[in-house]
Amino acid sequence: MxxxxxxxxxxxxxxxxxxxxxxxxxxxxxxxxxxxxxxxxxxxxxxxxxxxxxxxxxxxxxxxxxxxxxxxxxxxxxTSCLFQDFSKYSFTLRENIGIGNVGRMEDEAAIKEAIERGGATAVLDKVGMEGRETSIRPKSHHSGVPEQRASLSGGQWQRVALGRAFMRANEADxxxxxxxxxxxxxxxxxxxxxxxxxxxxxxxxxxxxxxxxxxxxxxxxxxxxxxxxxxxxxxxxxxxxxxxxxxxxxxxxxxxxxxxxx
The missing domain is CATH 3.40.50.300 (P-loop containing nucleotide triphosphate hydrolases)
Known part of the structure; x- marks a missing residue:
């Protein structure tokens, strides 16, 4: 391009x-x-x-x-991009990253590569891909489990947003x-x-x-x-x-x- x-x-x-x-x-x-x-x-x-x-x-x-x-x-x-006012979605980590390239949201290898390139490995360690222990997205109201939400720092959120941008970077012009x-x-x-x-x-x-x-x-x-x-x-x-x-x-x-x- x-x-x-x-x-x-x-x-x-x-x-x-x-x-x-x-x-x-x-x-x-x-x-x-x-x-x-x-x-x-x-x-x-x-x-x-x-x-x-x-x-x-x-x-x-x-x-x-x-x-x-x-x-x-x-x-x-x-095109792939990251702006200063990036969104902080109430999704799992997988979804927060995968939304950068919706067509590959089920591609485990692509999501893990994007997490690594965005420097979000520590976030993965903290919340898990699906948020099994603590979650970026609150747990379901119907689970009978009190809702919990991971508390991510500004730097951790920026790493998540970077991972989202890198999700499409391999095929972007x-x-x-x-x-x-x-x-x-x-x-x-x-x-x-x-x-x-x-x-x-x-x-x-x-x-x-x-x-x-x-x-x-x-x-x-x-x-x-x-x-x-x-x-x-x-x-x-x-x-x-x-x-x-x-x-x-x-x-x-x-x-x-x-x-x-x-």
Missing amino acids: GLVAQDLSFRYPGADKNVLRGINLTIPPGTTLAIVGVNGGGKTTLVKVLMGLYDHQGSLLLNGQPIASYDPATVHKR LVVFDEPSASLDPRAEAQLFERIHSLSHQHGRRSSTIFISHRLSTVKRADQIAVVEDGTILECGTHAELMAKEGRYSELFRLQKAGFED
């Missing part, structure tokens, strides 16, 4: 100004794109427009054709992660981004990966890094190119680095 945005803009219904403006971006198949920038700059909105979830002004081409010319269901079937490590510890974060960076080259496939991150140490290996601020792309390139340019990315990277050193 290759994407080309040309002079793309977007405005929410009822708003008096554009949230995105003058977006020009080329994402060839097999590319890992990192999107960085300050809060409120339009990063998540940009990703949703690129996925075809929002109508837009300007041109957005998918494999050389206007994205609007495709059946949305066809595009979304080839575009995989999107919006701040996927916000609730993870440093080791889990490093392991996650190792898996994310490998997605564009898995099993000989040329799937594209887009991720948003505030932690610039996680984006250095990306094929492209786009700095989004005030609804537009200030600069785009590799880590080395942007550091040599000594622009906004270089400034943000050095500020974070100095904070860690202090």
Whole structure:
């Protein structure tokens, strides 16, 4: 899945100004794109427009054709994503993961692989696949057993949501992660981004990966890094190119680095 945005803009219904403006971006198949920038700059909105979830002004081409010319269901079937506001379903762990690819909800091996790739093995150990001891989903009212519900931390829920996204990743042509490590510890974060960076080259496939991150140490290996601020792309390139340019990315990277050193 290759994407080309040309002079793309977007405005929410009822708003008096554009949230995105003058977006020009080329994402060839097999590319890992990192999107960085300050809060409120339009990063998540940009990703949703690129996925075809929002109508837009300007041109957005998918494999050389206007994205609007495709059946949305066809595009979304080839896409997997995790956004910051992911859902916490009152389902079993199996169902919470499997809903990421409903057609494979009974595929035990696929669900276990997704749990492992999402870093949710500890959640599996805690609640079980079907929640036999403690459950993400309350036990039945008709069982005669008092209802119990597993208490998962924010980081554990994020691992469940990551597993859900990885459930479709093997067959997706575009995989999107919006701040996927916000609730993870440093080791889990490093392991996650190792898996994310490998997605564009898995099993000989040329799937594209887009991720948003505030932690610039996680984006250095990306094929492209786009700095989004005030609804537009200030600069785009590799880590080395942007550091040599000594622009906004270089400034943000050095500020974070100095904070860690202090």
